[in-house]
Amino acid sequence: VHGGAVSNISRGYEPPYFSRKGLRTGAKQAIAKVANELITEGNTLILDVGSSTRELAQLLKKRKNLTVITPSLEHAMELAGNSLIKLIVTGGVVRVGEMSIVGPISENTINEFNVDKAFIGAGGIDLKAGLTEYNTEDAQVKKSIIENSKQSIVLADSTKLGNVTFSKVISLEQIDILITDSEADSSYINSLEEKGIKVLIAK
Secondary structure, eight states, X not given: OBTTBOOOSOTTOOOOHHHHTTSSXXXXXXXXXXXXXXXXXXXXXXXXXXXXXXXXXXXXXXXOSEEEEESBHHHHHHHTTOXXXXXXXXXXXXXXXXXXXXXXXXXXXXXXXXEEEEXXXXXXXXXXXXXXXXXXXXXXXXXXXXXXXXXXXXXXXXXXXXXXXXXXXXXXXXXXXXEEXXXXXXHHHHHHXXXXXXXXXXX
């Protein structure tokens, strides 16, 4: 409910990825820039699927001495040309259109590693529902990512705040850092910070 109006769009409806990645590009690029600043040489990372994490993948192409694990074919293609990055792509089933790799093989691959930082996309972030995703298979992969990362960092533009999608990933208490854009509602940010989440605003 926003301003007294109730959305009639199903929580299970997943907008096509190739249409989502063209939306709010400026905000997502700003978010990715802040995320990139959190990464230091020698870090081990998991880069989740999504349009905001894609912008981060483009910045990582210029980095060196990183290990990056990803369940995204698109992100893998972005990074594959950099010989100074050790790139690990999870196995599994490809979700055509989303370019994500899902299923037990993908989850088992992630479970083999312990990484410094995970950069995670989201369908929605809600004070009660937590971090949610449109697809249950993607949600299961995200859970594995978070469970095997020392620090969980969510990249989500302000339209995701207060949004709830079909499949729950984790509660808010399991998120360490949220990076969002300057259009985020300040009172909502305060509520997230009261949950123990460090919120960084990209400008």
